[in-house]
Amino acid sequence: MIYITGDIHGKAKERFENYMFTKNDIVLICGDFGLPWHNPVSVSDMYQLDWLEKQKAVFAYIDGNHENFSVLNSLPVTQWNNGRVHQIRSNIIHLMRGEIFTINNYSFFCFGGANSIDKMYRARNISWWEEEIYNEAEYNNAIGNLKRYEYKVDVVLTHTAPKQLFLDNPYFIKYAPAINPELTKDKTSDMLTILYPFISYKKWYFGHFHMEFLNKQKKCHCLYKEVEIFHL
Numbered sequence: 538m539i540y541i542t543g544d545i546h547g548k549a550k551e552r553f554e555n556y557m558f559t560k561n562d563i564v565l566i567c568g569d570f571g572l573p574w575h576n577p578v579s580v581s582d583m584y585q586l587d588w589l590e591k592q593k594a595v596f597a598y599i600d601g602n603h604e605n606f607s608v609l610n611s612l613p614v615t616q617w618n619n620g621r622v623h624q625i626r627s628n629i630i631h632l633m634r635g636e637i638f639t640i641n642n643y644s645f646f647c648f649g650g651a652n653s654i655d656k657m658y659r660a661r662n663i664s665w666w667e668e669e670i671y672n673e674a675e676y677n678n679a680i681g682n683l684k685r686y687e688y689k690v691d692v693v694l695t696h697t698a699p700k701q702l703f704l705d706n707p708y709f710i711k712y713a714p715a716i717n718p719e720l721t722k723d724k725t726s727d728m729l730t731i732l733y734p735f736i737s738y739k740k741w742y743f744g745h746f747h748m749e750f751l752n753k754q755k756k757c758h759c760l761y762k763e764v765e766i767f768h769l
Contacts (some may be wrong), residue, residue: 539767540564540594541694542603543744543760547550547571547581550588550733552762558594565767567760568601568649568696568720571706577610593630595620600649601696603743606668620647626754632694635679643691646736648679650696651725651745657710670724679732689737691769697726697741699733700712702757708750720746739769 540562545552546569558564569712570697572589573582579628589596597617609631620636632638639645659665675728683690703709704721741757752761760766 538562540764541567541758541760541767543567543749543762544569544603545571545598546603547554547585547595549586550587550734551607553589553592555668556764557724558592559768560593560612562594564594564596564764565645565694566596566598567694567741567742568599568651570598570601571604572629573605573606576605578608586626586629589629592628594626595630597632599632599647599694599696600634602651602653602668602669603627604669606666607662610668614681630700632676634675635677635682636718637682637686637690638747644686645684645692645694646679646690646698646718646738647694648675648725649696650725652719652725654719676728683732683736691739692767693736693738693741695725695741696745697729697745698741698757698759699729700726700728702735702741702743702755703746703750704751704758706752706759708748709746712748740767765767 545566572585575582609623614621615624617630618638618640620638621633623631634648637644637646638676638739650669653665656665744760746759747761749761
């Protein structure tokens, strides 16, 4: 089975403790995994990572805006399902930006990152990192891989989303601007907005907004605490 969920924020056990995963299962997380968060790794980080490593599934995540990029970018890079990943634990991996992975014969284009609307309350390189926004190499990697696939993939996994997928959603319009209008100001979202018309996809998953909504017409699903069993 392939499972997909939204932001974890370092609380993996709380999200998954009621699931009985098998060694053939893959759990995909749409950013803000948040583990490890501290440097050096804290007791709470170790507890969560140790618990995940005891589960049988592979836990694969794209980065969000709330990640410790200093730690993340220092980890070894390896290959998994035809794409590059950072290896956190034996069964915990970070899906690097712009990579396209083949999972159960489906192609997954992955691009993490987003703008933190709360960075004014955080400390640089302690609880907020500039690397939350993509760099030129990551963008070029995405374009190069999309070109190889002729911009046709089965699934897109992002943290934030192109504006075509959320700005006209009634739930988002009603609640998100009231929460913080800065949600719509995001360089990564702007980039995805430009790319969106060129990408042919069957399903687009994203997180970031801490809400759940499904748009069948646009074939997208915003996830937060819901854990979806993937199917096309």
